[in-house]
Amino acid sequence: xxAVIFDGLVLGLQFGLLGVGLTVVYGMGGILNLAYGSIxxxxxxxxSVSMRAGLQAGPAVVLGILTAAGISLTLNSTVLKPxxxxxxxxxxxxxxxxxxxxxxxxxxxxxxRFPIEALGLNVGWEPVSIIGVRMRAGSLLASAIxxxxxxxxxxxxxxxxxxxxxxxxxxxxxxxxLCGVNPAAVRTLIFALSGVLGGIFVATQAMTSPVPISAGxxxxxxxxxxxxxxxxxxxxxxxxxxxxxxxxxxxxSFYIGSYITTIILLAAAALTIVxxxxxxxxxxA
Amino acid sequence: MLEVSGLSxxxxxxxxxxxxxxxxxxxxxxxIIGSNGAGKTxxxxxxxxxxxxxxxxxxxxxxxxxxxxxxxxxxxxxxFVPAERHLFPEMSVAENLALGAxxxxxxxxxxxxxxxxxxxxxxxxRQAAGTMSxxxxxxxxxxxxxxxxxxxxxxxxxxxGLAPRLASQAYESLAALRTLGMTILVAEQQVPLVLGLADRxxxxxxxxxxxxxxxAELRDNPTVQRAYLGVV
Numbered sequence: 370x371x372a373v374i375f376d377g378l379v380l381g382l383q384f385g386l387l388g389v390g391l392t393v394v395y396g397m398g399g400i401l402n403l404a405y406g407s408i409x410x411x412x413x414x415x416x417s418v419s420m421r422a423g424l425q426a427g428p429a430v431v432l433g434i435l436t437a438a439g440i441s442l443t444l445n446s447t448v449l450k451p452x453x454x455x456x457x458x459x460x461x462x463x464x465x466x467x468x469x470x471x472x473x474x475x476x477x478x479x480x481x482r483f484p485i486e487a488l489g490l491n492v493g494w495e496p497v498s499i500i501g502v503r504m505r506a507g508s509l510l511a512s513a514i515x516x517x518x519x520x521x522x523x524x525x526x527x528x529x530x531x532x533x534x535x536x537x538x539x540x541x542x543x544x545x546x547l548c549g550v551n552p553a554a555v556r557t558l559i560f561a562l563s564g565v566l567g568g569i570f571v572a573t574q575a576m577t578s579p580v581p582i583s584a585g586x587x588x589x590x591x592x593x594x595x596x597x598x599x600x601x602x603x604x605x606x607x608x609x610x611x612x613x614x615x616x617x618x619x620x621x622s623f624y625i626g627s628y629i630t631t632i633i634l635l636a637a638a639a640l641t642i643v644x645x646x647x648x649x650x651x652x653x654a
Numbered sequence: 655m656l657e658v659s660g661l662s663x664x665x666x667x668x669x670x671x672x673x674x675x676x677x678x679x680x681x682x683x684x685x686i687i688g689s690n691g692a693g694k695t696x697x698x699x700x701x702x703x704x705x706x707x708x709x710x711x712x713x714x715x716x717x718x719x720x721x722x723x724x725x726x727x728x729x730x731x732x733x734f735v736p737a738e739r740h741l742f743p744e745m746s747v748a749e750n751l752a753l754g755a756x757x758x759x760x761x762x763x764x765x766x767x768x769x770x771x772x773x774x775x776x777x778x779x780r781q782a783a784g785t786m787s788x789x790x791x792x793x794x795x796x797x798x799x800x801x802x803x804x805x806x807x808x809x810x811x812x813x814x815g816l817a818p819r820l821a822s823q824a825y826e827s828l829a830a831l832r833t834l835g836m837t838i839l840v841a842e843q844q845v846p847l848v849l850g851l852a853d854r855x856x857x858x859x860x861x862x863x864x865x866x867x868x869x870a871e872l873r874d875n876p877t878v879q880r881a882y883l884g885v886v
Contacts, residue, residue, distance in 0.1 A: 530752075530759060537742050537753050543704070544740030546724035547733075548753045549802065 372502045373623045374616060379508045381615020382515040383573050387588060388595025388607035389522060390566030393559050396539040396602025397552075400452060400464040402563070404444065404471040406588030409567030411475060412437035413488035413580045416572065426490060434568030441564030444471060445556060472585065479582040489579040490572060507576035514573055518566075519608060526604055535559060539602050594634060598641045600648025609649055613637070655680045655837055656701075656732075656806060660710035661720075663700035670696040671861045673710065678806070678839050683832050685852035685869070686841040687882060693861040694841035695737065698810050702734040703727045714806070729757075733799035737811040739791050741798070743784025747775050750783050750794055754801030761803070767834075768797040771827055789820040796827065807831070809840040813847065825851055845882035849873050 391405050416433035420426060448471060452464045479486075494506035526532040537545040538555045546552060570588070574580050595614060599606030614634055621633040641648070656678040664670040671693040678684045688694050699705040701712050703724040712720040719727055728734070733754075742750050751768060752760045769776035772793040778786065783794055792812060799807060812828070813821035825847045828838060832851065841858075842848035849855060849869040857865040857878065865875065872878050 530756065533745075533749060533753055534756055536745065537756075540742040540744055541740050543724075543736070544742060545753070546704075547702070547728055547736070547740060548798070549725045549728040549756045550753070551723070551725045 371500070373619050375499075375502055375504065376508070376623075377616030377619030378612065379512045379577070379615070380618055381612035382512055382519065382608075383570055383611070384591060384595050384615050384618075385608035385611025386515050386518060386566055386573075387570045387592045388599060388611050389519075389604055390563040390570070391589075391592040392596040392599065392602055392607045393535070393539075393604065394563050395596065397535065397559050398453065398556055399457070399460045400449060401461060401468070401593075402441075402444070403465060403468040403589055403593075404475060405468075405563065405567060405592055406590070407472045407475040407479075407585035408437050408440045408444075408564060409571045409588050410479065410580065410582055410585040411440060412564075412568035413571040413575065413584075414479060414483050414486050414582060416490075416575075417486050417488040418483070430490075430568075430572045433572065434565050437568035438561045438564035441560045441567070442557065444468070445560040472589065476583075476585055479585075483582055487579040487581045488571060488575040490575040492576050505577065511573035511576040514569065518569055522604065531558070591634075594638045596648075598638050598648055600650040603648065603650035606648055606650030610641075655715060656839065657713045658701065658710070659713075661697070661700060661707060661712060662709040663696060663705050663707055665696075665705070669708070669861070671700065674858070674861070674863055675710075676839075676856055676863070678837060680805075680837055681835055682854065683828075683838040683840070683852045685848040685855035686839070686858055687843070687845050687848060687855055687872075687878075688841075688858035689881070690843065692858045694858055695810050696861075697858065698734065698808055698839075698841055699736075701727075702732065702808065704734075728802065731802075731805040733802055733804035733807050735795045735799045735807070735809045735812065737814040739795040741783040741791060741794055744782055746780050746782060747786075747794055748779045750798050751775075751801050754798035756802075758802075760801060764801055764803055768800055771800075771830060772797055788815045789817075789823070792816060792820075792824055793827070796824075800831075804836075806837045806839065809838070811841060811843065813842065813844050821847060843882075845878070 391402060394400055394402050412433035415436045416429045419429040419432055448467050449464065452460055452467065455463055492507040492510050496503045496505050497509060526536055534550045535555050537548065537550055538552050542552055571580050595607055595610045598614065599610035614637065617637050618630055618634060621630045658674065658676045660673045660675055662669055662672050674697055686694050696705060700707050703722050707720040711718055714730060714732065719730060742753065751765060755761060774790055775793055775797055778790065783791065786794065812824050816824060821844060828851055832838060840848060849872060852869050854868050855872045856863050865872065865877065
């Protein structure tokens with residue numbers, strides 16, 4: 370039981386990080402980026418291919434993360450340009466259609482060029498015992514990285530001037546502009562950050578189990594669930610929702626069977642939405 | 655300091671303000687008065703870059719700021735306090751004020767000036783802006799606008815949603831700001847209040863200037879008395 374909860378926490382932290390990358394983009398511009406998971410998988414492919422070409426794991430991971438940030442920025446400054454000219458529901462809908470198109474293109478290219486690629490990062494240390502539970506070193510390293518990144522994110526958003534500027538755009542874009550914040554610059558920063566988080570997520574995932582090229586869609590759905598349960602645009606909500614869904618995921622995989630886990634996750638998400646329509650921490654009701 | 659000449663603006667193809675000229679000299683307080691729907695808000699929004707200027711020019715300290723991006727107008731030294739306030743509801747009073755100073759770190763001297771002007775904000779500095787009363791939110795909106803040390807403060811209907819006592823208090827604070835040398839341009843429907851503050855005023859109706867002059871003259875003008883001061 371303890372071991373299952375531990376597994377759930379490890380997974381949940383990673384889900385939280387994945388969710389933050391999607392939720393900040395939504396909160397800031399009303400853009401739901403359905404290509405998010407596919408971009409993260411491109412990072413995994415870059416890491417895997419460059420490691421096979423002889424690069425060390427560290428530099429390979431950094432290269433993958435930078436690639437994801439680059440794709441994310443390109444998406445923001447090309448495909449999404451027409452989206453920013455629209456407002457409200459029009460904007461959300463158009464962003465859904467365009468980014469799902471981008472996701473199909475990326476997934477198609479991956480299947481065509483790298484059909485059997487999968488990223489595995491082998492952390493070759495011995496398992497460690499924590500309060501009687503044997504934890505794989507990969508899980509621990511993944512959790513440590515996720516906690517560190519999560520902590521840095523919270524510090525960034527709460528304590529730095531730039532982080533506050535990002536939150537100001539999420540809460541009231543007109544107010545932010547009147548204070549001298551340039552929303553386009555904030556958007557650029559957030560798209561880069563979103564790519565970086567996707568890249569870090571696949572790297573931590575690969576420390577516990579291989580990431581295949583087909584995982585993009587599943588990552589997007591998971592991020593979407595975390596975002597919706599946590600409240601669109603809420604950063605702390607994403608972390609809390611990630612932890613809850615991670616534990617639900619681990620419990621149902623262990624006690625019921627992994628084939629039905631997705632259904633249980635969706636049911637848990639649906640239940641949250643019924644009880645709290647704007648999510649756990651909806652910034653806007 | 656601010657010279658608006660022949661400004662036209664509106665929403666999409668619908669022109670609301672046509673050929674309006676207004677100027678504000680350094681250290682002055684200038685009022686734009688007019689009834690609901692006269693075009694006051696539209697006019698101020700165009701100056702600040704929130705609406706496109708379709709004709710005419712806006713010059714600030716000698717250079718044109720017509721159609722400049724909102725954040726650039728703000729950084730040039732013009733602070734706009736909209737009637738809807740546009741505060742950051744989930745952030746504390748202190749955080750709202752800090753963002754007013756963006757991209758710089760908040761200046762402690764300026765913050766104490768704001769707290770001297772509005773002691774209430776100092777008491778509530780940890781409270782989330784969205785949970786405050788209308789009067790307190792109005793104070794915060796003005797306080798936030800002051801944090802960037804603006805040279806020109808533009809306010810749209812600062813008394814919106816305020817009880818009469820709070821509305822007079824809002825104007826007392828603005829009068830205090832004037833004595834500190836702040837240049838103020840304010841649009842207002844509550845004519846007696848705003849003429850008490852302003853040196854000069856413009857009467858805007860149907861998107862055009864109908865009358866202009868020193869506040870005392872406007873107060874004595876029979877048209878103004880009939881339309882805005884309730885004198886029969």
